Amino acid sequence: MLTLIYIGANIMLLTKEKSMKHKCTKEEQTCEARINNALADRLKQFEQGELEGLCFDYVDNSETEQKSYHRWQLSWGGPSDEFRLFKDGTVKYWFLDWYDGASREVNNKELLNYMCTQAIENL
Secondary structure (H helix, E strand, C coil), X not given: CCEEEEECCEEEEECCCCEXXXXXXXXXXXXXXXXXXXXXXXXXXXXXXXXXXXXXXXXXXXXXCCCXXXXXXXECCCCEEEEEECCCCCEEXXXXXXXXXXXXXXXXXXXXXXXXXXXXHCC
């Protein structure tokens, strides 16, 4: 299981076998400043078969102006992160931390295939 723990200015990333501690500076406090490193870590974990999420579900935004999507939630709380799969095949990684958030489009065919398979299995 993979868990992100936020304690003060420290982010602790726990995996099955190892942990990484990252000390945040004032410049890194925003999600925009932290997202590239977080995404790189997640993609590396995915490629090594070490990435496990909390859930895979569908977020229905049909009553709002936002697009609905399939979500692979990796962690929750502050910070939390997830991959979102949209109907047009776009995959976005979201890094969220208490009233702040940032996203990046992800162009990784293996990740897209995995998320499409999960979406079909969860129908």
